[in-house]
Amino acid sequence: MPFFYRAYELLIASDFAIPDLLPASAGAADVTITLGAIDHAPILCDTDFSHWIASPGHWLIEVRDEVRIEVREGGSVRVELAPGAEPDIANSLLLGSALSALLQQRGVLPLHASALASPDGAILVAGSSGAGKSTLQTGLARHGLPVLADDITGIVLDAGVPVAVPGFPVVRMWQETIDGFGLDASGQQRVRPDLNKFRMPVKSFRGTRQPIRTILILAPHNREDIVLEPMTSSDALYWLNRLTHRKHFYAANGMRAAHFEILTTLVRDVPVLRLWRPDTGFGVDALAARVIADLNTLQSAGAA
Numbered sequence: 001m002p003f004f005y006r007a008y009e010l011l012i013a014s015d016f017a018i019p020d021l022l023p024a025s026a027g028a029a030d031v032t033i034t035l036g037a038i039d040h041a042p043i044l045c046d047t048d049f050s051h052w053i054a055s056p057g058h059w060l061i062e063v064r065d066e067v068r069i070e071v072r073e074g075g076s077v078r079v080e081l082a083p084g085a086e087p088d089i090a091n092s093l094l095l096g097s098a099l100s101a102l103l104q105q106r107g108v109l110p111l112h113a114s115a116l117a118s119p120d121g122a123i124l125v126a127g128s129s130g131a132g133k134s135t136l137q138t139g140l141a142r143h144g145l146p147v148l149a150d151d152i153t154g155i156v157l158d159a160g161v162p163v164a165v166p167g168f169p170v171v172r173m174w175q176e177t178i179d180g181f182g183l184d185a186s187g188q189q190r191v192r193p194d195l196n197k198f199r200m201p202v203k204s205f206r207g208t209r210q211p212i213r214t215i216l217i218l219a220p221h222n223r224e225d226i227v228l229e230p231m232t233s234s235d236a237l238y239w240l241n242r243l244t245h246r247k248h249f250y251a252a253n254g255m256r257a258a259h260f261e262i263l264t265t266l267v268r269d270v271p272v273l274r275l276w277r278p279d280t281g282f283g284v285d286a287l288a289a290r291v292i293a294d295l296n297t298l299q300s301a302g303a304a
Helices: 087-094 097-105 133-142 175-180 233-242 248-253 256-269 284-303
Strands: 003-007 010-014 031-035 052-055 058-063 067-072 076-081 109-111 113-116 122-127 147-149 153-158 161-165 170-174 197-201 210-221 227-230 272-278
Touching (some): 058 097, 067 087, 076 087, 097 109, 109 256, 122 161, 133 175, 133 210, 133 284, 147 153, 153 256, 170 175, 175 197, 210 284, 233 272, 248 256, 272 284
Parallel strands (some): 031 076
Antiparallel strands (some): 052 058, 067 076, 109 153, 153 161, 161 210, 170 197, 227 272
16 A cells, blocks of 8 residues: 655655655655656766656656656656665655656746745745755744755746745754754654764645745845845846756756746746855844845835
8 A cells, every 4th residue: 555645745655764854644645656667768978966867757766776766747756766665765865856857847836945934925035055044944934934845946827927836844953053053863764874964854844835925046145244135137037047956957857938938927927036144153033034024114114
């Protein structure tokens, strides 16, 4: 009997357990994940970053001699494991690259960002690796904002309005962030065996979509102040394209036009703000409180 889960508004039926996902009642699945051989020639590659191929409606990844994952038509996922390998070795790929391929095939933009729910809509926190996304996300959650998604936020246009689609109630946190918040990672799974980054359950999760209130592009600077400033349309478009998770899949999937439509609608209709924060010596709770206050001030000024 398969395991059933809910993520990104999809009912997922899987041949094996995926502990990060939210359990759901059995039903007619939108996505099926099955174990078995994949009828496709091996991928020849020289690096860990060139191990996928794609064409419209089809995507395949191969990682060393451990696992292969194929995604078809946004609804069928097949996992082929090396002899003796356990299914959980595939979970990191399933909830990363394979998830982005699946969402793209279904017309959902996977933005490399965290999302939190607020009374006025979703707040997305994006930025380059090391910018402090998971730290700020945790700080905002401590100020009472439920988590919508971590690492990959799904974005769709609902009657032309950009909305954030909820993911699952787990956040990925580096050990230093866990230590900084006084949390305990004992018993939690690493994101990958070679990373000191863990999957941590969240206490408050919002499982319903929200219109996007704002997108914060987080970046450190060598000053002591915290600055929240609007980005130009061209800068916002550049960063949202850059921060699309696995954006190179779009060209291979033949879906550049759909990608561009969502990006341009976001830039047109959603405030995209640059959040500068000090390199060091800043308190995350103070940063989160400042962000909430500044967003409320900006919203009030916009409504005046």
